[in-house]
Amino acid sequence: xxxxxxxxxxxxxxxxxxxxxxxxxxxxEKGFHETTMRDIARRAGMLPGSIxxxxxxxxxxxAGVYEEGVSRLLARxxxxxxxxxxxxxxxxxxVMTAHVEAILDRSAYARVMIRVLPDAAPGAAARLxxxxxxxxxxxxxxxxxxxxxxxIDRRLLRLFLLGxxxxxxxxxxxxxxxxxxxxxxxxxxxxxxxRGHG
Amino acid sequence: xxxxxxxxxxxxxxxxxxxxxxxxxxxxEKGFHETTMRDIARRAGMLPGSIxxxxxxxxxxxAGVYEEGVSRLLARxxxxxxxxxxxxxxxxxxVMTAHVEAILDRSAYARVMIRVLPDAAPGAAARLxxxxxxxxxxxxxxxxxxxxxxxIDRRLLRLFLLGxxxxxxxxxxxxxxxxxxxxxxxxxxxxxxxRGHG
DNA sequence: ATTGACACCAAACAATCGTTTGTTTAATTT
DNA sequence: AAATTAAACAAACGATTGTTTGGTGTCAAT
Numbered sequence: 001x002x003x004x005x006x007x008x009x010x011x012x013x014x015x016x017x018x019x020x021x022x023x024x025x026x027x028x029e030k031g032f033h034e035t036t037m038r039d040i041a042r043r044a045g046m047l048p049g050s051i052x053x054x055x056x057x058x059x060x061x062x063a064g065v066y067e068e069g070v071s072r073l074l075a076r077x078x079x080x081x082x083x084x085x086x087x088x089x090x091x092x093x094x095v096m097t098a099h100v101e102a103i104l105d106r107s108a109y110a111r112v113m114i115r116v117l118p119d120a121a122p123g124a125a126a127r128l129x130x131x132x133x134x135x136x137x138x139x140x141x142x143x144x145x146x147x148x149x150x151x152i153d154r155r156l157l158r159l160f161l162l163g164x165x166x167x168x169x170x171x172x173x174x175x176x177x178x179x180x181x182x183x184x185x186x187x188x189x190x191x192x193x194x195r196g197h198g
Numbered sequence: 199x200x201x202x203x204x205x206x207x208x209x210x211x212x213x214x215x216x217x218x219x220x221x222x223x224x225x226x227e228k229g230f231h232e233t234t235m236r237d238i239a240r241r242a243g244m245l246p247g248s249i250x251x252x253x254x255x256x257x258x259x260x261a262g263v264y265e266e267g268v269s270r271l272l273a274r275x276x277x278x279x280x281x282x283x284x285x286x287x288x289x290x291x292x293v294m295t296a297h298v299e300a301i302l303d304r305s306a307y308a309r310v311m312i313r314v315l316p317d318a319a320p321g322a323a324a325r326l327x328x329x330x331x332x333x334x335x336x337x338x339x340x341x342x343x344x345x346x347x348x349x350i351d352r353r354l355l356r357l358f359l360l361g362x363x364x365x366x367x368x369x370x371x372x373x374x375x376x377x378x379x380x381x382x383x384x385x386x387x388x389x390x391x392x393r394g395h396g
Numbered sequence: 397a398t399t400g401a402c403a404c405c406a407a408a409c410a411a412t413c414g415t416t417t418g419t420t421t422a423a424t425t426t
Numbered sequence: 427a428a429a430t431t432a433a434a435c436a437a438a439c440g441a442t443t444g445t446t447t448g449g450t451g452t453c454a455a456t
Contacts, residue, residue: 015433031318033231037414049416050434058414089393117368120229149394156375156383157392163365164358170315171357185354193391194355195287196347213403235444247446248404256444 016054019044021108024065028111032062032120059123062116063131066124069109070131074138076102081142088145089191095142096165097183103169104179114166136162161190214252217242219306222263226309230260230318257321260314261329264322267307268329272336274300279340286343287389293340294363295381301367302377312364334360359388 022043026035037058041048055061080098082091102110113135118128136158143158168182177185220241224233235256239246253259278296280289300308311333316326334356341356366380375383 031231031315033229034318036412038412046433047435047437048414049436052415053433120232146392147394148392149390152387152392152394153383156380157387159365159369160362160384160387163362163368165361166365167357167361170361177354182354185351186358189350189355189358190387190392192347192393194344194346194350194388195390196345196350234442236442244403245405245407246444247406247408250445251403 015044015046019046019051019054020061020064020068023061024069024108024112027062027065027116028108032116057123059121062112062121063124063127065109065112066116066128066131069113070135072107073099073102073110073113073135077138084145088142088147089187092142092146093184093187095139096161096187097180099139100165100168100183100186101179103166104172111169114169157190161186213242213244217244217249217252218259218262218266221259222267222306222310225260225263225314226306230314255321257319260310260319261322261325263307263310264314264326264329267311268333270305271297271300271308271311271333275336282343286340286345287385290340290344291382291385293337294359294385295378297337298363298366298381298384299377301364302370309367312367355388359384 019040023035023040026039026043037048037051040061041051044051051061055064076098077095080094082094084091086094103114105111113132118125118132121128139162140154140158143154143161146154148154148157164186165183168179172182217238221233221238224237224241235246235249238259239249242249249259253262274296275293278292280292282289284292301312303309311330316323316330319326337360338352338356341352341359344352346352346355362384363381366377370380
């Protein structure tokens with residue numbers, strides 16, 4: 001079995017991944033409009049026009065990054081999720097830890113989804129929103145299992161939770177608390193009363 | 199005292215306010231890089247070059263909007279704040295209500311501060327960060343008075359709170375919950391345990 | 397009446413943007 | 427070996443960007 005030719009190493013579709021990776025990094029670092037096709041091409045070692053062989057437009061490139069980002073983020077969530085039979089709050093803690101770790105990662109895909117709003121590229125906004133919803137539904141699934149006090153709106157809880165978690169990307173500095181510590185503190189703040197004896 | 203000339207109604211510095219208001223609206227709606235000097239000039243009924251009589255650059259215009267935004271936001275917070283002698287949680291509720299109302303307002307100044315990140319305009323980033331810090335210090339002041347359970351990090355609490363509150367701008371739709379309802383729900387989530395009998 | 401700052405206009409500047417076009421090289425298929 | 431296709435290059439396109447330059451009418455003070 002020394003046959004190495006059967007795994008279809010067609011030269012196709014390898015640089016397209018490189019281009020998308022680089023676009024993800026630059027979109028995450030600088031934003032969509034602040035990143036030019038020339039920036040991406042330069043880092044990929046190719047010419048600006050060559051990108052258009054792989055992606056029909058800059059907006060489509062962003063959509064591709066977004067959708068790949070959701071897939072990767074969901075994969076990380078799935079890997080961290082202890083499953084519906086685990087204790088619900090511990091489950092949320094595990095999932096949120098994976099989330100915070102992902103958006104602070106050097107892998108840029110998750111960061112793009114938080115930094116770049118759908119209206120940055122009107123031509124691809126629908127695809128971006130759909131991808132985002134697909135992810136939020138996964139989080140909603142975990143929140144649905146939480147035993148909550150009556151009157152607590154689970155949708156509001158989800159939006160607050162994601163808002164607080166995603167904001168970490170803005171204020172977190174190297175050398176501070178670890179992503180896991182941050183996530184745990186956040187979940188604990190919701191689970192246990194923050195109020196002391198007043 | 200019918201002297202109306204002492205209040206220096208020199209015709210100067212009236213359109214500069216209009217230009218800044220319009221810039222605030224467009225920056226809030228579309229973002230910094232997505233807004234052109236021509237967009238602003240058109241809405242102000244003047245020519246692009248004329249803006250440079252009032253502001254030396256686009257980045258400086260953004261800084262002006264930012265700083266005016268902080269001033270207005272602080273004014274609203276001050277007006278809503280019942281003061282340090284009020285019950286601390288009620289105080290936070292009042293202040294956060296004012297905050298959420300401001301960032302959903304048609305007045306665009308507060309919205310710019312949340313939508314446009316300092317690194318959008320490197321030339322003015324220092325001024326933007328300074329303005330933002332000035333505001334966050336005001337919130338920290340209110341949080342400092344809260345009676346909290348031991349082990350709760352007040353800085354983390356502040357960052358989570360602002361992250362969750364600012365995220366409202368992304369998901370809130372017309373006709374949904376009122377800003378006040380949202381703010382109250384958010385504070386209550388921190389003050390009271392969300393957890394039910396599990 | 398003259399002056400001088402003020403607040404703009406008119407027109408252009410160089411640079412950069414996303415994108416298109418025609419061509420070329422190298423790998424694969426026939 | 428010939429034909430085909432994938433994946434790029436090379437070079438430009440028109441449009442738009444932030445900004446500059448020089449002129450102009452208007453108003454307040456002299």
